[in-house]
Amino acid sequence: MILRAAAAVFVKDLRTEWRTRVALNALLLFAFSVLILVGYAVGPTRLSLEDRPVVNSVLLWIVLFFSAMTGLSRAFVNEEETGTASALRLSAPPAAVFLGKLLSNLALLGVVMAFVVPLFLALMSFGIAAPGLFLAILVFGAIGLASASTFIAAIVAKTAAKGALFAVLATPLLLPPLVAAVTGTRVAATEPDLAAGLDAVRLLFAFDGIMITASFLLFDAVWRE
Amino acid sequence: MKVFGTLGRVVLGVGMAVILWGAFLYAHPAESFVGESSRIVFFHVPMAWIAALAFLLAAGHSALYLKTRQIERDDAAASAARLGILFCFLATVTGSIFAKVMWNSYWNWDPRETSIVLLLLVYGAYLGLRQAIEEPERRATLSAAYALVAFATVPFLMFAVPRMYASLHPDTVINARGKVEMSPDIKLVFFTSMTAFTALFAWMYALDVEATRLVRRLEERAAGGNAA
Amino acid sequence: MRLVAEKLCRSFGPRKIFGPLSFATSPGKVLGVAGANGSGKTTLVRTLVGLIRPSSGSVWLEDESLPASRISVRESNGSIGWCAPDLALYGELTPSENLEFFARVSGRPIPREEAERRIAEVGLDPKRLRTIRTRFLSTGQRQRIKLAYAVLGSPAVLFLDEPGSNLDEAGHRAVEAIVTAQRNRGSVVLATNDPLELALADERVTL
Numbered sequence A: 001m002i003l004r005a006a007a008a009v010f011v012k013d014l015r016t017e018w019r020t021r022v023a024l025n026a027l028l029l030f031a032f033s034v035l036i037l038v039g040y041a042v043g044p045t046r047l048s049l050e051d052r053p054v055v056n057s058v059l060l061w062i063v064l065f066f067s068a069m070t071g072l073s074r075a076f077v078n079e080e081e082t083g084t085a086s087a088l089r090l091s092a093p094p095a096a097v098f099l100g101k102l103l104s105n106l107a108l109l110g111v112v113m114a115f116v117v118p119l120f121l122a123l124m125s126f127g128i129a130a131p132g133l134f135l136a137i138l139v140f141g142a143i144g145l146a147s148a149s150t151f152i153a154a155i156v157a158k159t160a161a162k163g164a165l166f167a168v169l170a171t172p173l174l175l176p177p178l179v180a181a182v183t184g185t186r187v188a189a190t191e192p193d194l195a196a197g198l199d200a201v202r203l204l205f206a207f208d209g210i211m212i213t214a215s216f217l218l219f220d221a222v223w224r225e
Numbered sequence B: 001m002k003v004f005g006t007l008g009r010v011v012l013g014v015g016m017a018v019i020l021w022g023a024f025l026y027a028h029p030a031e032s033f034v035g036e037s038s039r040i041v042f043f044h045v046p047m048a049w050i051a052a053l054a055f056l057l058a059a060g061h062s063a064l065y066l067k068t069r070q071i072e073r074d075d076a077a078a079s080a081a082r083l084g085i086l087f088c089f090l091a092t093v094t095g096s097i098f099a100k101v102m103w104n105s106y107w108n109w110d111p112r113e114t115s116i117v118l119l120l121l122v123y124g125a126y127l128g129l130r131q132a133i134e135e136p137e138r139r140a141t142l143s144a145a146y147a148l149v150a151f152a153t154v155p156f157l158m159f160a161v162p163r164m165y166a167s168l169h170p171d172t173v174i175n176a177r178g179k180v181e182m183s184p185d186i187k188l189v190f191f192t193s194m195t196a197f198t199a200l201f202a203w204m205y206a207l208d209v210e211a212t213r214l215v216r217r218l219e220e221r222a223a224g225g226n227a228a
Numbered sequence C: 001m002r003l004v005a006e007k008l009c010r011s012f013g014p015r016k017i018f019g020p021l022s023f024a025t026s027p028g029k030v031l032g033v034a035g036a037n038g039s040g041k042t043t044l045v046r047t048l049v050g051l052i053r054p055s056s057g058s059v060w061l062e063d064e065s066l067p068a069s070r071i072s073v074r075e076s077n078g079s080i081g082w083c084a085p086d087l088a089l090y091g092e093l094t095p096s097e098n099l100e101f102f103a104r105v106s107g108r109p110i111p112r113e114e115a116e117r118r119i120a121e122v123g124l125d126p127k128r129l130r131t132i133r134t135r136f137l138s139t140g141q142r143q144r145i146k147l148a149y150a151v152l153g154s155p156a157v158l159f160l161d162e163p164g165s166n167l168d169e170a171g172h173r174a175v176e177a178i179v180t181a182q183r184n185r186g187s188v189v190l191a192t193n194d195p196l197e198l199a200l201a202d203e204r205v206t207l
Helices: A002-020 A022-041 A052-071 A074-082 A084-091 A094-123 A131-156 A163-190 A194-223 B005-026 B037-068 B071-103 B111-131 B136-163 B184-222 C041-049 C095-105 C112-121 C139-150 C169-185
Strands: C002-012 C015-024 C030-034 C056-063 C066-072 C080-083 C157-161 C187-191 C203-206
Touching: A002 A022, A002 A094, A002 C095, A022 A052, A022 A094, A052 A094, A052 A131, A052 A163, A074 A084, A074 A094, A074 A131, A084 A094, A084 C080, A084 C095, A094 A131, A094 A194, A131 A163, A131 A194, A131 B136, A163 A194, A163 B111, A163 B136, A194 B136, B005 B037, B005 B184, B037 B071, B037 B111, B037 B136, B037 B184, B071 B111, B071 B136, B071 B184, B111 B136, C002 C041, C002 C187, C015 C041, C015 C056, C015 C203, C030 C041, C041 C080, C041 C157, C041 C187, C080 C139, C095 C112, C095 C139, C112 C139, C139 C157, C139 C169, C157 C169, C169 C187
Parallel strands: C030 C187, C030 C203, C080 C157, C157 C187
Antiparallel strands: C002 C015, C002 C056, C056 C066
């Protein structure tokens, strides 16, 4: 029942997003501009060989983080601004709303990542030694970004400041997983051995678990305020 | 309501003076620390302890607000967070001064430094959120939810971040062997200081909560509502 | 099912909006909520449907045969319908997609034909609206879709806040038809300033 309703919210979000493509276009354009900036200003050859893994990992996650900050607040802000949130609140179970929004944010972030990551790797000549580990870091990192963003978006949608507040509230929560993701990416770039990056994956997994659990417990209060 | 009474305040004032005397004149500097730098333990550790206590109180009152919907719980959470930031900031500054003396650098991303900065960011964001919401009940609910989510991720950060960089921080007061290893004079001043600063915090906290309550009553009276 | 409100109050911070109010609806009856602009009609209706938490007092639904059976409005899931000026449907979805979506998230999915039948019931031509997104409709057409949304789950209590706004003569008759149909199913809470609509009410709460 909850899952079906969540799927309905997810499909509805994808359908409205597909018809306007506002969030998607904004996210992709933003990500592309930053990629160009980074690619041009830093470039593949300007860094010494030993600096490359660290700096590239940091840059990649900074691009992904700021892309998330530009687009993922729309999930709830749009519902509150157009006034559809009230109807959704009356009709749908809160858990389904959160899950549906989390999935649609995850889908949006997934599209952005599918676009940004290969381009970034190519533009920066950033080689990955352990692709499996890299993929795991990307997936768990995306879940962390999306879950924290979804919950914070639900909060800021109810305030007057909205966009300005979104990054302020989300950044402190997202710093630990971002540090873990950067470390994990650096390890994936240099060490072919999967086990070396397991710590980072474990950290991300723990963060995702805690964040999603806490969001589910608290979302009801936020959504019905 | 009178906060702490005259006697309480006199005792607190005298106590703080005694601690200053004890910290700088009575206790001896500890071994293996540069010069007189170990004396900062009498101030730095109480600050950090009170910051932790305040954030714990803020989270507790936030949870209770969501459960009971009493606006006083929200006042208490906000006061605790404000004071928590103050003491957290003082702990950061004292720690940073100590780091300069010991390791000749104010800041080196020691795990504790990193986590304390994150705490400052989280609770700074919490206060920013509060300022952005006009309506008291909405402000209470949303900030309580944020405080609790932040609080749920803080322990994670405490365990996660230290592994990223090696720590230079001296043994915590109760060390890994589960014992307090201090000379008797240091121990005496230290625990007196912990008690006195906790009492100081309790007083400031009670004052702040009371002030918030009075402001609310004034607002209610101004709006012509029935002030309870 | 009847809706009971007991000593219901709402204030925003120090500013009091309404209350304390106590009243109940009875099946087959229309409860009118009257009051000048700014008297808190919309806030009252939003509180009754559970979109706003009351500052004090309580509101619940109960089965009249089982007086002890209190259901919170929030848990009632589908026992209430709501149409108000501050209700909005998804502009990027067509009217029938909107109805299908809301039916699905509330756990009672309906097929497209049923959604189109509901659209026809409020006096619109579902075939012509099939490819038109809701945001391209006129305000009056949108108001009719909102009415269709309100009665979508065959609610036990129907809340109508200014249902006739932006409606033409035929639209007003559609509102009357909805109210009449609802009398057989349950009760209506009707908040309005329109004397013609208020005439439909059997009992009245004045703010």
